[in-house]
Amino acid sequence: MTISREAEMESKVTLSKKVETYLRSKILNGELLPNDKIVELDVAGEMGVSRGPVREALKTLTFEGLVEYQTNKGCSVTTLSPKDAYEIFFMRGSLEKIALERCGGKCSDEAVLKMEIALAQMKKACGDDSLTAIIAADEMFHRQIVDMGRMSRLTKMWQMLSPLNGAMFLTVKNSRKLGADVFDAPSANKYAVAHKNNYEAHKVILEVLKKGDLKDSCLCLDAHYLIVGEKIYRINLEEEARKAAICNYSAPPR
Numbered sequence: 001m002t003i004s005r006e007a008e009m010e011s012k013v014t015l016s017k018k019v020e021t022y023l024r025s026k027i028l029n030g031e032l033l034p035n036d037k038i039v040e041l042d043v044a045g046e047m048g049v050s051r052g053p054v055r056e057a058l059k060t061l062t063f064e065g066l067v068e069y070q071t072n073k074g075c076s077v078t079t080l081s082p083k084d085a086y087e088i089f090f091m092r093g094s095l096e097k098i099a100l101e102r103c104g105g106k107c108s109d110e111a112v113l114k115m116e117i118a119l120a121q122m123k124k125a126c127g128d129d130s131l132t133a134i135i136a137a138d139e140m141f142h143r144q145i146v147d148m149g150r151m152s153r154l155t156k157m158w159q160m161l162s163p164l165n166g167a168m169f170l171t172v173k174n175s176r177k178l179g180a181d182v183f184d185a186p187s188a189n190k191y192a193v194a195h196k197n198n199y200e201a202h203k204v205i206l207e208v209l210k211k212g213d214l215k216d217s218c219l220c221l222d223a224h225y226l227i228v229g230e231k232i233y234r235i236n237l238e239e240e241a242r243k244a245a246i247c248n249y250s251a252p253p254r
Contacts, residue, residue: 015053020060022047027066027077028131028166034174038067038075065167080164082236085171088164089229095158096142096225097218099149105214111144115206118144123199131173134198135165141202145209145221175232191223 023043026032043054058075061067068078080088107115118141125133139162146158191208195201201224208220 015047015049016056016060019043019047019049019053019057023057023061024064024066024166025132027061028135028170032077034077034079036077038077040075064163066170079174080167080171082233082240085168085236086229086233088161088168089225089232092142092158092161093221093225093229095154096145097221098154099146099151100214100217100221102149102151102154104212105209105217106212107144107148107209111148112206112210114144115141115209119199119202119206122202126197126199131169135169138169138198138202139165141206171236172228172232175235189219189223189227191220192227193223 023032023038032038038058040051040054040058044051047054058067058069062069062075065080065084066077067075069075118137122134122137122141125137143158146155149155191204195204205220205224209217211217
């Protein structure tokens with residue numbers, strides 16, 4: 001491969017990444033809403049690029065669960081189904097609990113330091129209301145937990161879910177509008193309480209992890225992932241059923 005050909009391919013990848021970042025930011029920040037159409041030609045015009053990089057960016061965003069492609073209809077913004085969102089919550093929580101069990105719930109000083117850095121970044125991101133920055137801080141925070149298991153395959157399995165983080169957070173954000181962060185019934189899990197924002201939720205997790213109690217740490221992760229995941233799953237199903245009922249409603253004959 002000639003140098004000019006390599007440079008051309010590198011330039012195409014760079015342009016694709018720029019378009020990808022641009023569209024992802026618009027989706028996560030609510031400028032593009034679920035079911036909004038994304039037209040390749042329009043995006044290419046906005047970004048001053050050809051349609052090729054836009055097409056590649058849309059493929060990546062489709063893999064991440066932020067965009068959906070339908071034959072003869074093109075691409076549009078989408079959200080995870082309630083089932084998919086719950087599965088991601090369940091799998092991430094399970095993998096992190098395995099890591100905690102492997103290290104007996106004891107966090108290294110290095111892991112605690114990195115989580116404190118991530119927590120500081122999350123606090124700023126919450127203050128700025130930047131979902132993109134919140135997701136990055138969340139990734140850094142939880143990566144420390146899974147790394148404590150010292151199992152490379154466990155970490156790789158966890159990393160396979162990382163591209164879906166944006167879609168997962170968007171599902172959580174949309175579900176909170178329907179009351180998903182309000183616990184309407186007493187829970188046996190003492191950590192199952194509503195938090196003001198992601199920073200407050202992760203602040204509690206770090207406080208519990210620092211104590212080094214495996215049982216308490218796993219309970220805290222259950223509250224963070226499973227209980228909220230189940231709530232989101234139920235509320236979204238109820239919302240889908242409500243919309244379906246409205247669509248299927250026919251006025252009674254007069």
